Amino acid sequence: MNTNLDISGGTDKLKYFISGGGLTQNGLVRDFDDPRAQVNTNYSFKRYNFRSNLDLKASKTLDMRLDITTRFSDLNEPRAQNAVGQVYSFESQTPFSSPYLNPNGSYTYAGLFPQFTTNQAATLNARLATGGYNHARGTDFNALFNVHQKLDMITQGLALTARIAYANTDENSKQVLNFTIPTYRYNAIDDSYNVNLNSGSGYVYDTYILTGGTRNSNANVNLQLFSQWERTFGKSHFNTLLLFNQSSKTFYASTDPFFSSDRIGIPEKFRGTSLKFEYEYDGKYLFTFNGAYNGTDRFAADKRFGLFPAFSVGYRISEEPFFKKLFPTFSLFKIRGSYGIVGSDVTPGNRYIYSQVYNLGDAYSFGESHTNFPAIYEGSLANPNVTWEKAKKFDVGLDLNFLNDKFSVTVDYFHDIRYDQLFQPNNIPLLLGISAPRVNLARTQNTGFDGQVTYRNSFGKFQFNTAFVFSIAKNKVLYQSEAQPLPNLRATGQPIDQPFGYESLGYYTPQDIVALNEYYLDKGNERYKDPVTGFFKPPVAVPVYSNSADNSVHAGDLKYRDLNGDGIIDQFDRKAIGKPNLANTVLGLTLGGSYKNFSINVLFQGSFNYSFAVIGSGIEPLVSQFQPIHLERWTPSTAASAQFPRLTTNKGLVNSPGAYLSDYWLINARYIRLKTIDFGYQFPSSMLPLNLNSARIYFSAYNLFTWTNYNKYQQDPEVSTNSAGDAYINSRVVNLGIQLGF
Numbered sequence: 001m002n003t004n005l006d007i008s009g010g011t012d013k014l015k016y017f018i019s020g021g022g023l024t025q026n027g028l029v030r031d032f033d034d035p036r037a038q039v040n041t042n043y044s045f046k047r048y049n050f051r052s053n054l055d056l057k058a059s060k061t062l063d064m065r066l067d068i069t070t071r072f073s074d075l076n077e078p079r080a081q082n083a084v085g086q087v088y089s090f091e092s093q094t095p096f097s098s099p100y101l102n103p104n105g106s107y108t109y110a111g112l113f114p115q116f117t118t119n120q121a122a123t124l125n126a127r128l129a130t131g132g133y134n135h136a137r138g139t140d141f142n143a144l145f146n147v148h149q150k151l152d153m154i155t156q157g158l159a160l161t162a163r164i165a166y167a168n169t170d171e172n173s174k175q176v177l178n179f180t181i182p183t184y185r186y187n188a189i190d191d192s193y194n195v196n197l198n199s200g201s202g203y204v205y206d207t208y209i210l211t212g213g214t215r216n217s218n219a220n221v222n223l224q225l226f227s228q229w230e231r232t233f234g235k236s237h238f239n240t241l242l243l244f245n246q247s248s249k250t251f252y253a254s255t256d257p258f259f260s261s262d263r264i265g266i267p268e269k270f271r272g273t274s275l276k277f278e279y280e281y282d283g284k285y286l287f288t289f290n291g292a293y294n295g296t297d298r299f300a301a302d303k304r305f306g307l308f309p310a311f312s313v314g315y316r317i318s319e320e321p322f323f324k325k326l327f328p329t330f331s332l333f334k335i336r337g338s339y340g341i342v343g344s345d346v347t348p349g350n351r352y353i354y355s356q357v358y359n360l361g362d363a364y365s366f367g368e369s370h371t372n373f374p375a376i377y378e379g380s381l382a383n384p385n386v387t388w389e390k391a392k393k394f395d396v397g398l399d400l401n402f403l404n405d406k407f408s409v410t411v412d413y414f415h416d417i418r419y420d421q422l423f424q425p426n427n428i429p430l431l432l433g434i435s436a437p438r439v440n441l442a443r444t445q446n447t448g449f450d451g452q453v454t455y456r457n458s459f460g461k462f463q464f465n466t467a468f469v470f471s472i473a474k475n476k477v478l479y480q481s482e483a484q485p486l487p488n489l490r491a492t493g494q495p496i497d498q499p500f501g502y503e504s505l506g507y508y509t510p511q512d513i514v515a516l517n518e519y520y521l522d523k524g525n526e527r528y529k530d531p532v533t534g535f536f537k538p539p540v541a542v543p544v545y546s547n548s549a550d551n552s553v554h555a556g557d558l559k560y561r562d563l564n565g566d567g568i569i570d571q572f573d574r575k576a577i578g579k580p581n582l583a584n585t586v587l588g589l590t591l592g593g594s595y596k597n598f599s600i601n602v603l604f605q606g607s608f609n610y611s612f613a614v615i616g617s618g619i620e621p622l623v624s625q626f627q628p629i630h631l632e633r634w635t636p637s638t639a640a641s642a643q644f645p646r647l648t649t650n651k652g653l654v655n656s657p658g659a660y661l662s663d664y665w666l667i668n669a670r671y672i673r674l675k676t677i678d679f680g681y682q683f684p685s686s687m688l689p690l691n692l693n694s695a696r697i698y699f700s701a702y703n704l705f706t707w708t709n710y711n712k713y714q715q716d717p718e719v720s721t722n723s724a725g726d727a728y729i730n731s732r733v734v735n736l737g738i739q740l741g742f
Contacts, residue, residue, distance in 0.1 A: 310340020
């Protein structure tokens with residue numbers, strides 16, 4: 001349930017807005033609460049939020065503003081924090097491993113088929129009900145104070161603004177758990193119950209243990225000082241901004257609920273100065289210059305600051321008299337272009353790459369007293385020359401409004417080159433004996449189109465609006481330091497995050513297995529010798545682990561192309577397969593309308609042209625729950641139509657997408673989702689009581705329908721690729737609410 005209350009009002013001098021709300025909800029996992037456990041292991045989430053805005057007009061030239069936002073959250077969940085993942089990937093339990101409950105209501109454990117399941121593992125419902133819980137309480141506090149002073153007494157259009165913001169997040173968590181979950185095996189012959197000695201020693205319920213208490217806190221202070229001058233002289237319009245920006249962020253972490261002085265983290269510092277200059281002549285010609293000089297503590301003193309200029313030009317051709325005569329239906333026809341350089345101070349891994357790091361290793365004994373001392377060893381090499389990642393951004397665009405502004409179109413073409421990207425080179429020999437540092441050497445390219453088309457109109461009392469947004473982009477790696485042994489393994493020239501894997505040739509046939517068995521029985525026969533290399537190789541390429549008839553592939557296993565022709569399927573036979581997981585085409589469509597007091601708004605979203613694969617317990621049989629695709633497995637009778645390899649309990653074989661990712665498992669993915677819908681009715685004032693200003697009832701829903709080609713894997717289209725799909729499930733949510741105004 002979600003409840004909100006807003007109050008607003010004030011005078012000409014002081015205006016206020018106050019908002020408060022609360023949310024309570026349960027999770028997707030069913031209620032496993034067990035009174036015998038004496039603790040609450042259920043999923044539950046509570047959130048309470050408060051917001052207040054005060055706007056004070058202290059004088060004719062001085063405005064002040066204070067915004068405060070606070071949020072309190074309370075989360076309770078089973079001891080296994082990723083309970084959804086446990087449902088999917090509980091490897092120790094297959095559907096036939098044990099009953100759900102014993103006849104007397106006690107919990108049971110796996111072990112009926114030890115070849116398929118870890119013996120004596122408590123069932124999933126036993127773990128969720130009696131394993132304990134995690135409890136986290138969090139507080140978010142944000143405050144913003146703003147002062148705006150007009151300085152028209154110095155020159156018209158001049159103003160000075162000071163703004164300070166403070167943000168703090170604080171979270172306390174604890175874990176209450178039971179290491180030994182009581183489970184029993186029922187013997188139907190003598191109606192007895194045998195305790196699981198692997199997870200219990202004959203007792204019924206153990207004492208819960210409090211462990212894992214932590215406290216994390218973030219404090220962020222941001223200060224902005226800027227002056228703005230805006231003025232018009234004849235046909236010339238000027239708008240300038242000079243900004244000073246400084247921020248400091250400190251992170252605290254402790255296993256003690258009360259911080260001591262040695263728990264304080266190192267603050268992150270950022271400081272920058274920016275200048276913006278805009279000039280417009282006669283409403284037609286536009287020019288903008290932006291410049292930023294930013295510094296960060298992530299780099300050494302002489303590499304800390306970077307200069308990032310940018311400029312743009314525009315031509316509002318619709319303001320020309322000749323254009324108005326030729327195209328009177330256009331109220332706006334504007335062409336524009338921009339070019340600039342931007343920077344990023346994100347440093348993967350160690351925040352201070354420029355500083356040498358030393359790590360603590362195993363302890364060693366020294367001296368007559370044999371005192372243990374921790375070993376200290378050198379970590380990754382430092383890079384004192386590390387500096388900003390940069391990007392050259394070029395953009396040209398077109399803005400159109402026509403037919404009395406019923407239609408509007410915005411289209412952009414962009415071309416970005418990112419350079420000096422931090423990358424850990426892998427062309428350095430391992431003889432160096434230490435990990436190489438990240439250096440500014442990689443380059444990537446991103447090119448594409450994006451835009452928006454909107455239409456709005458009215459027909460009597462019916463009003464209608466729609467908007468279509470799109471983005472189509474392609475990227476590729478221009479350079480990264482790599483020393484791959486074969487061209488098919490090179491990432492340079494491929495899209496960013498291009499997956500590499502094996503090319504599938506279908507399944508091994510019984511004839512293939514016969515030929516392989518003959519090879520293993522007669523390996524030294526000259527007919528198996530490669531005339532080029534002089535090495536013996538099998539008649540059919542096999543995985544690297546297949547070195548004998550007893551440890552080989554079988555009919556129905558996946559077969560892959562041997563790219564280098566050595567008869568062995570290994571990492572050197574991988575190549576670029578499929579597409580990256582980032583969609584290069586993203587679409588959105590909003591539809592809205594109103595008739596009298598009724599209104600409706602709908603949002604569709606879609607992504608196209610990306611690859612997706614599920615691995616591990618998300619798809620492999622005899623690891624988790626069976627799926628419909630497993631019914632289409634390879635058997636001798638279904639060899640011609642099989643959509644899945646033979647079933648096997650060996651997860652390390654070629655049939656595992658985790659061990660042997662191939663184009664067999666990748667889907668050229670696409671989906672369209674009905675993301676949101678909101679339908680409401682606004683009561684007319686004549687129907688309201690005297691103490692009500694407004695009233696509206698509404699129905700809203702999220703994730704109602706999804707059209708996708710993911711049905712093969714029974715997965716949501718937005719889960720991460722190369723995973724078991726065990727993220728928290730995208731829920732279908734339906735709301736019915738009422739909004740009242742007093």
